[in-house]
Amino acid sequence: MDDVLRLGFVGVGMAVTRIFSEKPGITKLPYVKITGAADPRNHALDVFEKEFNAETYNNIEDLCKSRNVDAVYIATPPEMHAEHTLIAAKHGKHVIVEKPMALTIEDAEKMNDTADKYKIKLLCGHTHSFDAPVRKMREIVKGGELGPLRMINTWNFNEFMYRPWPTHELVTSNGLIFNQTPHQVDVVRLIGGGKVKTVRAWTGAWDKIRPGVGAYSCFFKFEDGVPATMVYNGYGFFDTAELMWW
Amino acid sequence: MDDVLRLGFVGVGMAVTRIFSEKPGITKLPYVKITGAADPRNHALDVFEKEFNAETYNNIEDLCKSRNVDAVYIATPPEMHAEHTLIAAKHGKHVIVEKPMALTIEDAEKMNDTADKYKIKLLCGHTHSFDAPVRKMREIVKGGELGPLRMINTWNFNEFMYRPWPTHELVTSNGLIFNQTPHQVDVVRLIGGGKVKTVRAWTGAWDKIRPGVGAYSCFFKFEDGVPATMVYNGYGFFDTAELMWW
Structure with missing residues (x-):
């Protein structure tokens, strides 16, 4: 991983769509490059591919095999967060997982343990604790x-x-x-x-x-x-x- | 007790002073007449006597012996509420006791039991639960x-x-x-x-x-x-x- 983090999105649904519509500047950040996405729905991938000139896949495994992805942003439905985090970790990808981190304590602990084991960074976000008034x-x-x-x-x-x-x-x-x-x-x-x-x-x-x-x-x-x-x-x-x- | 409640004040301090300054209409109510007061401080009683043409005493027992008093409003310091309520009850006077009713559960229960025994009405007031927005x-x-x-x-x-x-x-x-x-x-x-x-x-x-x-x-x-x-x-x-x- 060099100075530019190459980011893939897992689940191109409402959360990711809102990131791009409300924070269009994300595509112009010098230290992040959007390089891929995975989603079972081709119509979502078509739009994504055209907009970002990025790799697209129908499942997370294929995205995680790509050498052009350093980290994935997991925005799939909550019940899939644990499974998808484990897959990404095993492929050595850093993970940002949307809230809720998991639906059970056991799953959350398994995610932490797996991140440690594969030496990847695991961040649960994005949440309001990143808001400026809250940080202040x-x-x-x-x-x-x-x-x-x-x-x-x-x-x-x-x-x-x-x-x-x-x-x-x-x-x-x-x-x-x-x-x-x-x-x-x-x-x-x-x-x-x-x-x-x-x-x-x-x-x-x-x-x-x-x-x-x-x-x-x-x-x-x-x-x-x-x-x-x-x-x-x-x-x-x-x-x-x-x-x-x- | 006829249609007019003859009321005596026990403790002519801040609470009672505020009643008169903030609710001057109390002296003109058709169904309440202020007939007495007890307080160890003569300077407080002097003012009271002049203003209401009422009986005044230096202790609650003497006020409670008066035949011109049906009920007493106990506004002494909190630690005296129980004792003063028991005295009034034993003299057959109804009681309005300022909050807090008492400083212990035991005292509060003794006050209730004594009120039952002497068949007097015991009301803990005045509190904000009588405010119009709260009642609404x-x-x-x-x-x-x-x-x-x-x-x-x-x-x-x-x-x-x-x-x-x-x-x-x-x-x-x-x-x-x-x-x-x-x-x-x-x-x-x-x-x-x-x-x-x-x-x-x-x-x-x-x-x-x-x-x-x-x-x-x-x-x-x-x-x-x-x-x-x-x-x-x-x-x-x-x-x-x-x-x-x-």
């Missing part, structure tokens, strides 16, 4: 300029459960648990720092027509004693992001 | 017009710990625990209805110069499964009441 908050906490961190409290109310998700995606994500919770947990953990020691939580699934968990309250403490509350209501028609956009 | 919320929850209650979340940030409380009042109230927490608990319990089943909470005492608990996070569930979070930060310089006054 962590910087302030770490710098201690306002004294020690005392407590963290966050509310997230939006209409997540009524966005046009296909039912099977709500089911495999368990509502917002594997889709939105990773963002909130990730941000709170980055700002708090360290490990979480105790968790008490409650979940609510309030609408049979839109399956899965749509709301929760969670109370936890970090190892250093700092408490945090996280509340989410994905059936809410008051959008907390109107107060502070992230 | 309870009415909406009870009426079911928006469906069942799903969850309750509340934040209260203000500068409570830096208000000019004498240190001994902060100590006897344990910071905001016996002073402010009763309001938040009372409002949440009124809106939620029923009994609380489980509680997990954390408290913080962050300033040695201003003793007592100044912040907490609390997560609890009502018997019917509805969860609630209550967060208070009495060292906060952001006042949540700026968002929604109560």
Whole structure:
């Protein structure tokens, strides 16, 4: 791997499409070159190939065999993240895997162990902990300029459960648990720092027509004693992001 | 007791002074007549006597022996609430006792038992659960017009710990625990209805110069499964009441 990271996308779906539509500058970065993609759907690959003049494949194995790819961005459905990460690692490709990292702790640990074994870098992203305001908050906490961190409290109310998700995606994500919770947990953990020691939580699934968990309250403490509350209501028609956009 | 309740005040301090200054209409209500007061401080009684043409005494026993008093409003310091309530009950006087009702569960239960025994009415007030917006919320929850209650979340940030409380009042109230927490608990319990089943909470005492608990996070569930979070930060310089006054 030289100074330019040659990047392949696994799963050219909504996440990757949004990266290109919202961050078109990514194709002009001096240290990243998009060199490949894998997806079972030829119509998605056709567009990709034309736009990036990149290699395209119908499965991840073939993409991972390419010598023109240093790292892959795994944006397949959540239930495939573990399997696809293991394949990439075994081919010596570094991995950026979309949130949620995996659907079980066991899978996540297997992914970490495999990354160690094959000496590849494994990054779970992209998440809101990379947002500038969140990183700034962590910087302030770490710098201690306002004294020690005392407590963290966050509310997230939006209409997540009524966005046009296909039912099977709500089911495999368990509502917002594997889709939105990773963002909130990730941000709170980055700002708090360290490990979480105790968790008490409650979940609510309030609408049979839109399956899965749509709301929760969670109370936890970090190892250093700092408490945090996280509340989410994905059936809410008051959008907390109107107060502070992230 | 006829249609007019003859009311005596026990402890003519800040709470009672605020009632008269903020609710002057109380002296003109057709069904309440202020007939007496007790306080060890003569300078407080002198003002009271002149203003209301009422009986005044230096101790609660003497006030409670008066035939011109049907009920007493106990606004003495928190650690005296139990003792004063028992005295009033034994004299057959109905009791309104300021929050906090008592400093221990045992005292509160003794107050309830004594009220039953002497057949007097015992009301713990006055608290924000009497506020019109709070009562309206309870009415909406009870009426079911928006469906069942799903969850309750509340934040209260203000500068409570830096208000000019004498240190001994902060100590006897344990910071905001016996002073402010009763309001938040009372409002949440009124809106939620029923009994609380489980509680997990954390408290913080962050300033040695201003003793007592100044912040907490609390997560609890009502018997019917509805969860609630209550967060208070009495060292906060952001006042949540700026968002929604109560």
